[in-house]
Amino acid sequence: MDKNFDASRRKFILGSSAVAFAVLATGAVTVLRNDPAKSRETIEPETLRSIKVDAWVSIDSNNVVTIHFPSTEMGQGIMTSQPMIFAEELDADWSKVIARQIDQGPLETFGNPHTGGILFTAGSSSIEGYFTKLRMAGANVRRILLYTAATVMGVPVTDLVTEKSEVIHPRSGQRLTYAAIANAGSMVTNVPAITEADLKPREEWRIIGRDQNRLDIPAKTLGETVYSIDVRVADMVYATQALAPVEGETPLQIEDGEARRIKGIIDILPLKNSVAVVATTFEAAIEARNKLQITWSQTSPFRGVNSQQELADTELAAKDLNLTATAWENRGNAVAALHADAENVVYATYTTEHVYHAQMEPLCAVANVDEDEKGAEVWLGTQSQTLSIGAAAQALQTTPDRIRFHAMQMGGAFGRRTFFARDLLVDAIHISRAVKRPVKLMWTREDDVKNGWLRPATAHHLSATLDKEGRVKAMRHRVASPSIFEFAAPQRWANAKGRDLLVMEGTESSEYDIPDFLAEHVLLKRQSRVSAWRGIGWGINCYARECFIDELALKAGQNPLDFRRRLLQNSPRSLKLLDEVTQMSDFGNAPNGRAHGLAFAGYKSTLGAGVAEVSRDPNTGKVKVHKFWAAVDPGIVIHPHNYIAQTEGGIIFGLSGLMRERVSFVNGEIEQQNFYDYEVMRIGDVPQIKVNIVESGEAPSGAGEIGVPMTGGAVANAFRALTGEHLRHMPFG
């Protein structure tokens, strides 16, 4: 019953008589076919790379179409939605489509133009970044099939149509499956280049915009999906780490006599910021780890940091207008306008605490370093194949082509698996090199919490003035926060001119008609490891702003809905969303003892509006959310029911974060350990949620984040409407 992991299943397999189409970034197409003399041939990814192409798609003799997708699956459904886009233009039979993860480049073909051209799945960029690229590639392959079919049938190509992986000559009734065409002999590849004008008009879409079943789901009901933590390779050993209690400390002295006596221990290795224990079983490694006595260095600058102090300092920094700040968005002259009307300025400060991702699968990496120590095979659940391969290559001082990479499905990510490979994977590689065996390096939940990369504490100081009609004349949104970008991507930060998109995006308020507007960042020194968290800057920036907009409405003596309508007068898409969500929720008519709160909050080019219905929990005195309605406009929706599922998930993630999630640290050590002291939302606290899509037909944007930004403002505004109390500090619970 031992299901040893079959590494070969991830190879690029061409069945008999199969053909693969490599569509280059230039649009040129290379057709790869297996040797018909052999009944079954496997083309290794290395072979494909060596001829500098990789294939988007292959078609086997049973007319099964295998589409390779570039983004990594972490629950967002990209394994289905990206192939849907390709299959649409290919005119594939969706019921016979298989999706396969791309493990590595070439980046010219597979890189995401919206993430700097690398393979990087983050910030809800996978659909917006690949939409056109996938359509063009699919159309290219279809054109080759059409031209080849025309030659085979001896008819003009203009007389042919395609449907469900077949080319049809309607006049004669002749049909050829794509597989039969692939079998026909040589493919016609000198076809006219596809342009955007050749793409299918929307009315002809049969796959995009329909509720296809997700391709990853059946395996997930059977326990068959293999995450990196599930990888098992022959001869594999287990490693665990005693990690430095405070960032940056190193082990000075290790008493491991007792630990080494435990049965199954292979080695105990000092690494830069940890001590690794390697054993034949995971339980032996853990037992030995518990017996280690380690003296750590005491020199880390983080020894002196405390989260409560950081929070207090952050708030002061946001409020202190004398501190220098980097402008992020500047329209008109908000500073002058506020100064001119100084005695009427309305202001408020909002703060948010550190939070942790709590992805369900604790971090894990599997590595097998080659005998020459200049290459490795790696299995990792990662948001970026490119960055992970780069980290592995650097660890071995080798070139990326020596890393044989397997991008695994992830048990959640939410921003945690972006830049992490430089720690976890690098350590796994060092361990495998030392013990000369494949190693599975696993973190326990406690390791995961205590070494979390946190969304940092932030403070938002907002100020504004209103004119006589109660219109917002000027507004300033000042964010105090450490830079996430600086920690996550130091090389890129060097050229970013102090502009941190991971912190500041979402402060622009660009849909709002405010003549003088400034968003600015007071850059603080980080006190913990930091990273983006689902919703990124938008999550908390929209919370602060939407609470403040309600405070301004109150000041102006207007209801929050009309007040926002006026602010959004130049954005018809936004007004539609307000209409939709007020209608869905019957806004303002909450039952007795409850109240409604409204937030208008987008994510990049996705627009959204949410309404929360809340009460005060009689037992805790805290806010309780009963219902949540959301209207979202992401432009073209590729996969509607998955879009809704993602938005629901985002709303729950946002609500979870604002209720009880909080990481604290004292003297540089995170105090929380596990789900008993880091509480994420459970099923009993989930409100009734209704999500409606209001599609504008604009270019498609993302699904993963949009649920989060609307939650904070809607809940806080509802609670204020009910009780008069402001929830200006997150978490609220």
Place this chain on the structure above:
Amino acid sequence: MLTLNVNGQVVTIEASSDVSLLWVLREHLGLTGTKYGCGAGMCGACTVHIDGVANFACQIMAADAANTTITTIEGLSEDGTHPLQLAWIEEQTPQCGYCQSGQIMRAAALIADNPKPTREEIIDGMSANICRCGSYPRIVRAIERAVKEDHHG
């Protein structure tokens, strides 16, 4: 030496007496459908059936599970057609999927015990299991669907 009855098969493994059932299932037997989420009885990712009752595999010593009948997600049905597995597909419940073996195993024990649970009983019964992706509304719907379809035969 430890003898266990897992998914209808009797298996003998070499493991120390104080190892949890979770690591025996996952790493000794390769039944990786049962997941590790917390090791502390807090998340339910490791939920299996012991003599038909939902339990946290991470909280039970493998030795204490000798002489019981253990069922994991791999053994819940012959061919993946347990009414809950089908309903999970119908409702398109999983997102990352990591919690879902545990969710399905918990739900299976729940409906075996109480074939017609009310919504409140479902929520109560499922509260031991975390889903960080937020698939909760679809978990409830899938259980309700499975219960209903089962009754209509």
